[in-house]
Amino acid sequence: MRGLLLLLAAAGAVAAAEPRRSGYQDMAASTQVLQDDDAQNPAMLWVKDGEQRFAADCARCHEPAALRGAAARYPAWDTDLAKPVTLAARINLCRQRYVKAAPLAPESDGLLALEAYVARQSRGLPVAPDADPRLKPFRDDGERLFRQRVGQLGLSCAMCHDDNAGKRLAGSLIPQGHPTGYPVYRLEWQGMGSLQRRLRGCLSGVRAEPFAWGSDDYMRLELYLKHRAAGMVVDSPGVRP
């Protein structure tokens, strides 16, 4: 207990310099080791799968190294759809338009593998949201969603992740909700999951009806969350408790 208090005091000292803390910084040291060692990080299983899928389908247009920074920047504007799209949606659009293949199902291993492989290229870069002015109305909608009370419990994202971050909810730390490590291998899920899955978890947690898979509302929220986390270090593919 004493050690925990000291740890919290130390955490407080760091928070004074940079008030934002990523999920990586907030998790236990043992989980950080698990993430940092590629031979132990279970997400690397998906990355390896994504590497093969990328070589088969995407490599005819894209150099993997050229995608460095993509995960740090997305969601970005899509001209044909006239709206921003997330990285996962971009991968599926690419599949439909250029690979001429059926889109991968949301949260399928294939899509998560490709997303994890692309996100891996951005590891260590600062989150750098796209500066396209056309994104602003969507980002503002995202912020509105973030502050909107929802569900039977009547909670907004901000009430936990802004106002009460760092406190505990049923024994688990409430993180500040910066999406730096997605897609993540979550130990609780015993599997890989996207930011969308995480947001759905929060929505059903406050007993709200989650938005449909692939709904634009997730994209709006992601735009705002990326803006809120701008400059923080991307640590995809992460491991989270």
Place this chain on the structure above:
Amino acid sequence: MARALIRTPALARPGEIVEIRVLLQHPMETGFRPGVDGQVLPRDIVTRMEVHFEGERVFAADLFPAVAANPYIAFPMRVTVAGNLVVSFQGDNGFVHRETAAIRLA
């Protein structure tokens, strides 16, 4: 989509004890959990892992439902000669997987 990652030291000194780390992609469904429809999901686990090095069995393990999904198993091994490490798995529903890794001497 089974896959295993094997981490061996890049170069081992003869006689050195090295740590071999194996991470296997597998759901390890316990056979006790209900699915979304309320029905119990059938058991689907890896039951046996064996490691052979140049024809000799150097490590074996029986796995049980309490093992987490995507099991991570590490074990020490004394290396005297260079060779190939063959890691093989067996499990429910005819699951068989085999992965190899080379160990080179410094």
